[in-house]
Amino acid sequence: MTTYVVIGAKRIQQWIARTPRLALTKGASHALTTRTSCNYLRDKLPNGLRLSGEVPDIAGVVVLESDDGVADDTVRAAITMVAKDLPGLEWSAWVYEAASYVEAYQYTGGGQRCARVYHVVPATRRLPMLAECEGCHEESAERAVNLPDGKGSYGADCVVRREAFKEWKDTPKPREDGVAEPEMFEHLTKLEEPGDDDHPVRAMGRRDADNHLALILADGNRMGDFFKEVAQLKDPQAHKALSKALDDATREAARRAREAVIATMVNPRYCPDVLHYVGGDDVMASVAGRFAWTWAVTLAEAFEIEFQSRVEAFETEFQSRVNDVCADRGSKFEEVKKAAKSASLGVGMVFTHVKAPFAGARELAEEMEKIAKKKGKGEKSYIAWADTTVDHKALERNVIDTELAFEELRGGHVLRGLGPSARSALKQELDAGRDAVAWATRTGRPETAKYLEGHCEDQVYADLDRARWWPVVEEIKEGQE
Ligand SMILES: [Zn+2]
Numbered sequence: 001m002t003t004y005v006v007i008g009a010k011r012i013q014q015w016i017a018r019t020p021r022l023a024l025t026k027g028a029s030h031a032l033t034t035r036t037s038c039n040y041l042r043d044k045l046p047n048g049l050r051l052s053g054e055v056p057d058i059a060g061v062v063v064l065e066s067d068d069g070v071a072d073d074t075v076r077a078a079i080t081m082v083a084k085d086l087p088g089l090e091w092s093a094w095v096y097e098a099a100s101y102v103e104a105y106q107y108t109g110g111g112q113r114c115a116r117v118y119h120v121v122p123a124t125r126r127l128p129m130l131a132e133c134e135g136c137h138e139e140s141a142e143r144a145v146n147l148p149d150g151k152g153s154y155g156a157d158c159v160v161r162r163e164a165f166k167e168w169k170d171t172p173k174p175r176e177d178g179v180a181e182p183e184m185f186e187h188l189t190k191l192e193e194p195g196d197d198d199h200p201v202r203a204m205g206r207r208d209a210d211n212h213l214a215l216i217l218a219d220g221n222r223m224g225d226f227f228k229e230v231a232q233l234k235d236p237q238a239h240k241a242l243s244k245a246l247d248d249a250t251r252e253a254a255r256r257a258r259e260a261v262i263a264t265m266v267n268p269r270y271c272p273d274v275l276h277y278v279g280g281d282d283v284m285a286s287v288a289g290r291f292a293w294t295w296a297v298t299l300a301e302a303f304e305i306e307f308q309s310r311v312e313a314f315e316t317e318f319q320s321r322v323n324d325v326c327a328d329r330g331s332k333f334e335e336v337k338k339a340a341k342s343a344s345l346g347v348g349m350v351f352t353h354v355k356a357p358f359a360g361a362r363e364l365a366e367e368m369e370k371i372a373k374k375k376g377k378g379e380k381s382y383i384a385w386a387d388t389t390v391d392h393k394a395l396e397r398n399v400i401d402t403e404l405a406f407e408e409l410r411g412g413h414v415l416r417g418l419g420p421s422a423r424s425a426l427k428q429e430l431d432a433g434r435d436a437v438a439w440a441t442r443t444g445r446p447e448t449a450k451y452l453e454g455h456c457e458d459q460v461y462a463d464l465d466r467a468r469w470w471p472v473v474e475e476i477k478e479g480q481e
Contacts, residue, residue: 003070003097004104005049006111007082009036009060010090013217013284016276017362019136022185024158025358027165028088029276033059034164035085046077054101054236056244059279063101070095079120087123088139088157094118102239106231123156133158179268185354187270188213188288194266201264203290204413205420205468211354212389214292214469215361217369218299218347220246220281221378226339232332238318242336243280245310251278253302254285260298261291264471281345284362289351293471297409300345300381300402311340344381346373347402351387351469360388367394375399387468397458398465413470414463417447427464430457 009015009032016028034040037057045051045064052063062082075095083091094111095118098104108114122139130140134147135158145154145162154162173181182188189210194200203209223246230242254275261272272291277284281303287295315333322329348369350361364386371394372384381402386394408414415423422445429436440449452460 001097001099003066003068003095004052004101005064005066005070005075005078005093005095006104007062007064007079007091007093008111009086010092012060012089012279013277013282013362013366014359015089016284017358018138019158019161020358021135022274023165023183024135024161025276026168026183026274027161027163029059030168031086031160031164032089032277034167036060036062036082041082044081046074046081048074049078052101054240056240056247058243058247059277061279065101069097075116075118079118083120083123085160086157087160088136088155090122091120092118100234100236100239102227102231102234102236106228135161175271177262177268179262180270182270182274185213185274185286188272188274188286189354191270191272191288192266192268198266199473200266201290201294201471201473203468204416204470204472205423206289209290209469210288212289212351212469213354214287214289214296214385215350215352215358215365216283216285216287216292216296216299216347217349217362217365218281218283218296218303218345219369219373220250220303221344221346221373221376221381222339222342223281225378226336226343229332229335229339232335233318233322233329235318235322235329237321238314241314241317242311245314246280246307247278249303249306249310250281250283252306253299254278254283256302256306257295257298261287261294264291264294264473286358289469290471292349292351292469293405294409296347296349296383297402297405300347300383301406303345304343304381307343308337308340311337342379344376344379345402346370346376347381347383348372349383349385351385351389353389356388360392364388364392364394368398371396371399385466385469387465390465390468395462395465397462399462400466409471413467413472414451415448415467416472417445423464423467426460430460436460 016025019025038051049064049066052065055063064078075093079091079093094114095116096104096108096114131153133139133141133155134152135154139155139157141153141155143154143159145152192200230239258271258273262268273285273287275285319330346369348365350365352361368384368386372382376382382399384399429439437449437452440452
């Protein structure tokens with residue numbers, strides 16, 4: 001038997017989002033990824049513990065193991081060792097003895113039903129009466145730093161973020177096309193350099209779209225069911241490979257979302273997105289408002305394809321390895337494949353002005369993600385959206401099936417026949433409780449009349465709202481149908 005010590009950062013996305021400076025959120029992402037990696041931790045472990053070979057590197061999670069029992073002091077020393085270099089985060093740990101990590105995870109429900117749990121609050125939590133950190137306003141300032149706009153004081157957490165941002169800046173990330181990674185949120189508002197005859201993608205219902213971003217959160221549906229099937233294989237290496245397959249699929253989906261947008265840009269200068277966090281099936285990203293729909297829809301579609309194909313690719317390797325040992329494991333893999341086929345994403349998306357507080361957008365995006373997951377019932381990918389430039393509401397009706405969204409990205413928005421003033425006239429009719437079908441017929445819009453007859457009022461409101469940020473290339477003429 002092996003004793004597993006599983007250390008994990010809590011509320012990662014809140015932590016990343018708590019500063020308005022992109023350099024500090026990027027620094028946070030980079031610090032989290034590098035400082036919880038096996039390479040970074042290898043020589044720093046307390047005596048008696050080693051890194052587990054049964055899990056891939058996942059940002060924010062550290063799995064250690066020992067052949068003997070592990071004393072409380074050793075567990076605490078391990079948490080302290082991990083937390084020391086990421087002082088703004090809250091940490092928890094659980095300890096369990098089992099034949100494999102998969103078993104430990106299954107028996108304890110990921111540590112939730114574990115008797116030995118530990119908790120560490122952030123080392124940098126703000127103390128009263130001390131100066132405030134200017135990077136995040138959530139910790140006490142400790143150190144004076146030089147900022148682009150003068151001198152400031154940072155706390156220990158923001159000092160770590162700042163150093164990690166410098167590390168990230170020094171990491172080469174060349175693209176053949178010369179498109180640069182954004183380093184400030186403002187870069188996401190100056191993505192292209194179109195000439196006079198170029199027609200960049202614009203938002204269907206916003207003329208000032210460039211000053212806006214969308215914060216996108218995504219989370220896999222039914223991944224617990226998938227890993228329950230994986231546990232039935234009783235093969236630690238399969239668990240590791242399939243956990244990595246999930247992480248890789250999510251990263252590749254985000255990369256494809258970026259490339260799908262860049263393909264529609266005119267003389268792109270900056271990449272259209274900032275990936276704040278990817279871990280397993282979780283994603284948090286900021287995307288330029290005009291391109292957010294293309295990004296989100298591509299992410300969800302690509303995630304399903306990438307994940308399934310990686311699971312299938314692993315099957316061949318798995319079969320050849322286990323068939324000699326135990327023939328019936330092969331049939332168990334069918335169940336794993338079935339679970340992978342029904343994997344999907346819940347996506348929450350919030351449009352904001354570039355200057356709007358990041359933390360508030362994150363909270364709303366989390367609510368929208370929940371709406372998307374609820375609507376999908378774990379069976380299909382849905383995208384739910386909110387728009388803080390109009391209201392700050394999480395409306396249950398603002399949700400769309402990814403397949404339908406994909407069709408409309410190619411074929412045009414369902415209300416493409418209506419120009420901006422016709423759309424606002426339609427909304428006025430609905431708000432006033434008048435007969436919208438009669439309005440459409442009276443104003444010579446038979447197609448719109450047909451659409452209105454076939455859709456409930458909530459759906460029409462949602463389609464009107466969705467039109468605001470829907471991407472279009474060509475000019476829309478009033479009243480064309
Ligand atoms: Zn700070």
